[in-house]
Amino acid sequence: xxxxxxxxxxxxxxxxxxxxxxxxxxxxxxxxxxxxxxxxxxxxxxxxxxxxxxxxxxxxxxxxxxxxxxxxxxxxxxxxxxxxxxxxxxxxxxxxxxxxxxxxxxxxxxxxxxxxxxxxxxxxxxxxxxxxxx
Amino acid sequence: xxxxxxxxxxxxxxxxxxxxxxxxxxxxxxxxxxxxxxxxxxxxxxxxxxxxxxxxxxxxxxxxxxxxxxxxxxxxxxxxxxxxxxxxxxxxxxxxxxxxxxxxxxxxxxxxxxxxxxxxxxxxxxxxxxxxxx
DNA sequence: CTTGAACCTCTAGCGACTAGAGAGATTACA
DNA sequence: TGTAATCTCTCTAGTCGCTAGAGGTTCAAG
Numbered sequence: 001x002x003x004x005x006x007x008x009x010x011x012x013x014x015x016x017x018x019x020x021x022x023x024x025x026x027x028x029x030x031x032x033x034x035x036x037x038x039x040x041x042x043x044x045x046x047x048x049x050x051x052x053x054x055x056x057x058x059x060x061x062x063x064x065x066x067x068x069x070x071x072x073x074x075x076x077x078x079x080x081x082x083x084x085x086x087x088x089x090x091x092x093x094x095x096x097x098x099x100x101x102x103x104x105x106x107x108x109x110x111x112x113x114x115x116x117x118x119x120x121x122x123x124x125x126x127x128x129x130x131x132x133x134x
Numbered sequence: 135x136x137x138x139x140x141x142x143x144x145x146x147x148x149x150x151x152x153x154x155x156x157x158x159x160x161x162x163x164x165x166x167x168x169x170x171x172x173x174x175x176x177x178x179x180x181x182x183x184x185x186x187x188x189x190x191x192x193x194x195x196x197x198x199x200x201x202x203x204x205x206x207x208x209x210x211x212x213x214x215x216x217x218x219x220x221x222x223x224x225x226x227x228x229x230x231x232x233x234x235x236x237x238x239x240x241x242x243x244x245x246x247x248x249x250x251x252x253x254x255x256x257x258x259x260x261x262x263x264x265x266x267x268x
Numbered sequence: 269c270t271t272g273a274a275c276c277t278c279t280a281g282c283g284a285c286t287a288g289a290g291a292g293a294t295t296a297c298a
Numbered sequence: 299t300g301t302a303a304t305c306t307c308t309c310t311a312g313t314c315g316c317t318a319g320a321g322g323t324t325c326a327a328g
Contacts, residue, residue: 003325005274015275017316035324037275050259057258058233061315067255078254079244086237089230096227099192103220110213120212121201124191125184137294139305149306151285158284169293171306195284 001030002040011048018048026051026065059085135164136174145182152182160185160199193219 008015021027022038027047029038040048047068054064063081070077109119142149155161156172161181163172174182181202188198197215204211243253 003274014317016318019277020316033275033324035275036277037324046259053260054258055315057237058230067258075244075254079241082237082241082254082258086234086241089234089237093227093230093234096192096223096230100220100223100227103191103216103223107213107216107220110209120209120216124188124201124216125180126187137305148286150287153308154285167293169306170308171293189284 002045004029004038004040007040007045007048010045011052013048013052021048021051021061024061024065026061026068057085058089136179138163138172138174141174141179141182144179145186147182147186155182155185155195158195158199160195160202191219192223 002010004015004018007013008018013021018027022029027044030041030044031039033039050068051064054067055061059067059081063085066081067078106120106123109123136144138149138152141147142152147155152161156163161178164175164178165173167173184202185198188201189195193201193215197219200215201212240254240257243257
């Protein structure tokens with residue numbers, strides 16, 4: 001049996017966050033003490049480790065809830081959620097790479113030295129020079 | 135003179151968002167009509183276009199506020215803000231690429247077909263197989 | 269039995285908006 | 299000039315994934 005603090009220390013998830021997850025129905029303590037404090041068993045520990053790892057991978061809590069709720073033998077659903085998230089991550093990477101290219105271009109337009117024409121502000125205000133992706 | 139709706143249509147920034155920006159002090163209408171409606175001039179339009187483009191590049195509103203407030207001839211500050219943001223974007227890309235690699239590995243561990251051992255749930259719960267970056 | 273740490277619930281805040289209520293202003297057209 | 303349609307006003311609350319704090323209770327060690 002673990003207290004919420006022990007669970008927190010073992011998983012690296014902060015105490016208020018665990019309670020927050022409980023509010024969302026993602027994890028429920030096995031029981032309570034007479035004094036109303038939460039007590040967890042090994043299953044609770046595993047569940048929280050699962051949530052934490054999935055979060056570290058960037059899955060939104062809603063997707064994690066789906067993973068928890070669905071039939072663990074249903075490969076199709078599991079696969080769908082993971083694949084969707086992978087596609088999402090790839091989209092975000094693509095977008096960030098565009099931003100990176102444009103920002104790099106803007107920063108290079110000025111060497112930061114004094115007495116030099118600085119184009120950064122103008123470049124930020126002027127959409128015309130961009131690829132038009134945004 | 136533009137109404138808030140005209141400004142919205144010309145810049146692609148939604149009306150409530152313009153008012154939200156005003157609450158943060160990023161843009162102020164040139165004046166108001168007798169009936170208390172906002173009216174903007176060309177400077178307001180340019181200012182909003184600037185904000186929109188900077189946002190599209192991912193700059194947080196706080197950074198945009200800095201850019202607006204600072205002396206436009208001060209290259210150093212401008213350069214610093216843009217460079218900081220570029221570094222931030224690069225960090226986020228690096229992190230997402232790690233996630234992508236791991237997710238791809240996890241998804242590949244299961245072909246989604248029936249009657250097949252699916253490792254996705256196990257892989258999500260088990261941090262041990264990861265590079266340990268998260 | 270006392271102390272101090274850990275725990276409880278509840279509320280509010282972050283960033284960057286978005287949605288909606290309910291009321292008032294403006295504009296286009298007849 | 300009237301009226302109807304559209305626009306705008308302020309205000310509040312919701313989104314996501316937490317985090318921080320107030321004010322009070324319980325637990326475990328010495």
